[in-house]
Structures are given as structure tokens and as C-alpha cells.
Amino acid sequence: MLFRLPSFLWRRTRHRLHVRLRTLLYVTIGGLLFAWLCLPYDNTIRLAIRFNVKRIQAALGGRPSENWVFAPPRRPINLREDALVIVKTGYGTQQRVQAWFESLSDKSELHDFLLVGDYTSQPHKHFVYRGQELPVHDVVNQTLSQKVLSNQQMHPRVIKYQELTAAIESGDKEHSLELAKSSGWELDALKFISALELAYAKFPYKKWFILVDDDTYLIQPSLKQFLSQLDAEHPYYLGNVVGSFSARFAHGGSAIILSHKTMRNLLLKNQPVVSRAHSETLSEPWGDRLLARTLIRTGVFLDERWSHLFSGETPRLSKIRADRFCSPILSFHSLHSPKEMVATGKLYQDVKKPVLWIDLWEMFRAPAPWRSGVQTVRQNWDHVGDPETGDPSTVSTVWYGVKTADECAKKCKTHSKVCMAWAWSPKFGNQCRVSPWMTVGHEAEHVQSGFNEPRVKKLEMNCFPY
Incomplete structure (x- = not known):
């Protein structure tokens, strides 16, 4: 016969068990929270948890409202007084810099600039903007002069920099350009931290520090309206996200924006962190x-x-996706040729209001075929691919053996969720490419291209009035 506890003893035992389990749960949660708080910010576990929590928040809550785009500024900003643009260049790309300044319209509010590179411009050969001479500061030398790198004189990057400097000083321009072309990307990683140190030392009162490459174009009306919604005394680090969970970083070519609070916190309160960054510049591929x-x-x-x-990307190749169709756009990248940079400046010189992604189409004064409701096929044009690579892996779906452009267009509409634009070519096995974005596009011989008109029209109708 089984022994049974009296009911009152059973209730007491069960209550004690519940109390112990609750206590264990609280202790476990408290221990995990304490461990979380004790972990360094760059600990892999902490970064992984943060990354996944942010993904869940984004999936559940979506992005913040963008009704601010044409609303009154919350914090009025004067770009002339409040912003510094740090233009990162190099000996091998210095021909872009003057074009960068020429791309600024006469109405440009940007006034203060800092040019940084891997060489020092000589007197009477500085760049000029609105009558003011702008020298190039050799921040690579500034980095290599740090005490933490004093024993690294035989490091390959140090040697490459010394070779470039010697060639420049000897007046051998051809050899200097060869060296700059072969090692410029490695030396670029040595510019970032020292550039920020120099910027803050020269302009400690600025609210916003904008770091760009010499092939980056800023759309000032969009930039001004965006920054007017933010508080520079909040630690902002903004840009085009790339990278894995362990290092989500802002792509340098797309522009990086740092608030005054972020700069002050980094450069005045975290000198050991800055020194560590300097020590890592010789091993880090990307600044x-x-x-x-x-x-x-x-x-x-x-x-x-x-x-x-x-x-x-460039204006013509910027991918207009569904998740940003009606959003403002702040910058372009990869405007490698001076001619292309100046042309982009002329394209936007009379713009007075924020530019939306869908406005890229209008800026080229191109008709919007989806508005007619009739399928339009453009000959010898590509609204999908990249003319530099032509790599099919850059698009979502590729079919071969598609006999006509009309058949490709039908496939696009059939796969509406993954197709906004399509491009068909009889070459390479009657290839049909579809993408979840569309671009203003580029010339492409023997290619026919078009859009998923119903989807594009629906997306455009969701844009707020402007």
C-alpha cells in the first residue's frame, strides 16, 4: 500500500517547491543580467544577443515614422556653423578633390572642411573652395607617429607608406601614382581614427562630423532636414550598415555621421580605446x-x-527598394571620375527640399512608365544589373531559356514579391533577370528591361504627399 502525505503537508511541500523554483529563477535572471552588465561592449556573446534583440525589435516594431521629412525641424540646424565635412582622399585619387568642391552649388551651406590623406599638399598647391585654401593633412603619418606603433617600422604597411612618401618627395610622379594605386587601400585604414582626432582638435565646437570619401556626394537638403530632427548631444553613429553581428559598421563610402557627443566621448573620455585603435590599424583591412x-x-x-x-552607389545605379521607396536619400558613392561628380552636382544644384529614393527617377527627367498603367519595354537598357560587374549573383533570381522579353516580364509579375524590375537578353542562353529593386539604369547592348508596373505604382501611392 502506497504511503500518501496528508493534504496539508502536500500543500506545504508544493508551496516550498514553488518558492524555491521562483527563487532559483530570479537568481538565474539576476546572474545573467549581472554577467551581461559585466561583459565588455565588444564581447561576442553580448554582440550576438544585441544583434538578435534588435532584429526582433525591427521585425515587431518596424522603422520610425518618416513624416519628419517635410515637417518643421525639431532642432533647427545651420550646416555652415554646425557641421564639419571630413573629406578622405589619397595621393592616387587627389584628382577627384577639386571636382568634389566644384560639385557644390553656389547655394551650398557647407562651409568648413578638413582634407585628410596619405600625403601632405604643398604650399600654393592646396585645394581651393570659395577663396579659402584647403591643405591635405597627412593623417597616415600622424597614425604611424603614435607611441604604440614605435616598434612597427618594419611592418609591410609602414614600408609601403615610406616608399610612397619617398617617391613623392623625389618628384617621381609616375612612380608615386603606381605606389598609391597598389597600396592606397591599405593605407586608407590608417586614416580614420587620426582624421577624427584632428577634426575634433580643430573644430571642437561642431555639432556634427561627417566623414566622406572623395567620391561621395551629399544631398544637402536631405542631410539638413535629417540632422534637424536629431540631438547632437546624443551619441549618434550613423551610416549605411554592412558587416556581421560581431562588427556592424557604417560603410565609409556612403558617408559616416558622428554627433558631438560621440566625438567627445571617444576622444576625451576613452583615450585607452583610441590608443588600442591606433595599435590595430596595421592589421585591420577596413578603417x-x-x-x-x-x-x-x-x-x-x-x-x-x-x-x-x-x-x-551612384545615382543611376542606386537600388530603389520597397523598404525605402518613399524614404529620403542622403548620399551617393562611387562617383570615381571628376566629370561624373560635377555632373551629379549640377543635377542637384537647384534642389531645395529633401530628395526621396523615388525622386532619383525624376532627377534625370525620365518619364515614369508605371504611371501610364501600360507595360513599357526599354530597348538597350538595364534597370536591374550593375554595368561594372554584370554579375547575375547580385540579383535575386535568374532564369535561362526565356524566349522573349514579354515572357520575362510575365515571370516578374508572377513573382511579384521578389520582382520590381526585370531585364532580358538573348545572350547567355536567353537570360531573364529579376530583382527586388529598380534603378534608373544604364545603357546595355542587346538588353530589354522594364518594371513590375502594378507593384511600383502601388508603392508610389503609399508615399506621403510632397
Whole structure:
């Protein structure tokens, strides 16, 4: 016969068990929270948890409202007084810099600039903007002069820099350009931290520090309206997100924006972190990733809510996606030729209001065929691919053996969720490419291209009035 506890003893035992389990749960949660708080900001476990929590929040809550785009500014900003643009260049790309300034319209509010590179411009050969001479500061030398790198004189990057410097000083321009072309990308990683140090030392009162490459174009009406919604005394780190969970970083070419609070926190309150960053410059392939890791160590993470506002491509090739169709756009990248940079400046010189992604189409004064409701096929044009690579892996779906352009267009509409634009070519096995974006596009021989008109029209109707 089984022994049974009296009911009152059973209730007491069960109550005690519940209390112990609750206590164990609280202790476990408290222990995990304590461990979380004790972990360094750049700890892999902490970064992984943060990354997944942010993904869940984004999936559940979506992005912040963008009704601010044409609303009165919350914090009026004067770009002339409040912003500094740090233009990152190099000996091998210096021909772009003057074109960068020429791309600024006569109405440009940007006034203060800092040019940084891997060489020092000589007197009477500085760049000029509105009558003011702008020298190039050799921040690579500034980095290599740090005490933490004093025993690294035989490092390959140091040797490459010394070779470039010697060639420049000897007046051998051809050899200098060869060296700059072969090692410029490696030396670029040594510019970021020292550039920020120099910028803050010269302009400590600025509210916003904008780091760009010499092939980056800023759309000032969009930039001004965006910054007018933010508080520079908040630790902002903004840009076009790339990278894995362990180092989500802002793509340098798309422009990086740092608030005054972020700069002050990094450069005045975290000198050991800055020194560590200098020591890592010789081993880090990408300076923009090094900057992110450095900021993470101070507790400042990339604010990914705004990453869709930055483009890492040229105006014609910027991918207009469904998730940013009606959003403003702040920047372009990869305007490698001076001619292309100046042309982009002329394209936007009379713009007075924020530019939306869908406005890229209008800026080229091109008709919007989806508005007619009739399928339009453009001959010898591509609204999908990249003319530099032509890589089918850059699009979502590729079919072969599609006999006609009309059949390709039908496939696009059939796969409406993944297709906004399509391109068909009889070459390479009657290839049909479809993408979840569309671009203003480029010339492409033997290619026919078009849009998923119903989907594009529906997306455009969701845009707020402007």
C-alpha cells in the first residue's frame, strides 16, 4: 500500500517547491543580467544577443515614422556653423578633390572642411573652395607617429607608406601614382581614427562630423532636414550598415555621421580605446570597421534605423527598394571620375527640399512608365544589373531559356514579391533577370528591361504627399 502525505503537508511541500523554483529563477535572471552588465561592449556573446534583440525589435516594431521629412525641424540646424565635412582622399585619387568642391552649388551651406590623406599638399598647391585654401593633412603619418606603433617600422604597411612618401618627395610622379594605386587601400585604414582626432582638435565646437570619401556626394537638403530632427548631444553613429553581428559598421563610402557627443566621448573620455585603435590599424583591412569596433568599446553602436537613408552607389545605379521607396536619400558613392561628380552636382544644384529614393527617377527627367498603367519595354537598357560587374549573383533570381522579353516580364509579375524590375537578353542562353529593386539604369547592348508596373505604382501611392 502506497504511503500518501496528508493534504496539508502536500500543500506545504508544493508551496516550498514553488518558492524555491521562483527563487532559483530570479537568481538565474539576476546572474545573467549581472554577467551581461559585466561583459565588455565588444564581447561576442553580448554582440550576438544585441544583434538578435534588435532584429526582433525591427521585425515587431518596424522603422520610425518618416513624416519628419517635410515637417518643421525639431532642432533647427545651420550646416555652415554646425557641421564639419571630413573629406578622405589619397595621393592616387587627389584628382577627384577639386571636382568634389566644384560639385557644390553656389547655394551650398557647407562651409568648413578638413582634407585628410596619405600625403601632405604643398604650399600654393592646396585645394581651393570659395577663396579659402584647403591643405591635405597627412593623417597616415600622424597614425604611424603614435607611441604604440614605435616598434612597427618594419611592418609591410609602414614600408609601403615610406616608399610612397619617398617617391613623392623625389618628384617621381609616375612612380608615386603606381605606389598609391597598389597600396592606397591599405593605407586608407590608417586614416580614420587620426582624421577624427584632428577634426575634433580643430573644430571642437561642431555639432556634427561627417566623414566622406572623395567620391561621395551629399544631398544637402536631405542631410539638413535629417540632422534637424536629431540631438547632437546624443551619441549618434550613423551610416549605411554592412558587416556581421560581431562588427556592424557604417560603410565609409556612403558617408559616416558622428554627433558631438560621440566625438567627445571617444576622444576625451576613452583615450585607452583610441590608443588600442591606433595599435590595430596595421592589421585591420577596413578603417570603417575599425572605427565601428572602436566606438563599440565606448558603448556607442551604429544606429541601424537610419541606414536605408545612405546609398553606396551612384545615382543611376542606386537600388530603389520597397523598404525605402518613399524614404529620403542622403548620399551617393562611387562617383570615381571628376566629370561624373560635377555632373551629379549640377543635377542637384537647384534642389531645395529633401530628395526621396523615388525622386532619383525624376532627377534625370525620365518619364515614369508605371504611371501610364501600360507595360513599357526599354530597348538597350538595364534597370536591374550593375554595368561594372554584370554579375547575375547580385540579383535575386535568374532564369535561362526565356524566349522573349514579354515572357520575362510575365515571370516578374508572377513573382511579384521578389520582382520590381526585370531585364532580358538573348545572350547567355536567353537570360531573364529579376530583382527586388529598380534603378534608373544604364545603357546595355542587346538588353530589354522594364518594371513590375502594378507593384511600383502601388508603392508610389503609399508615399506621403510632397
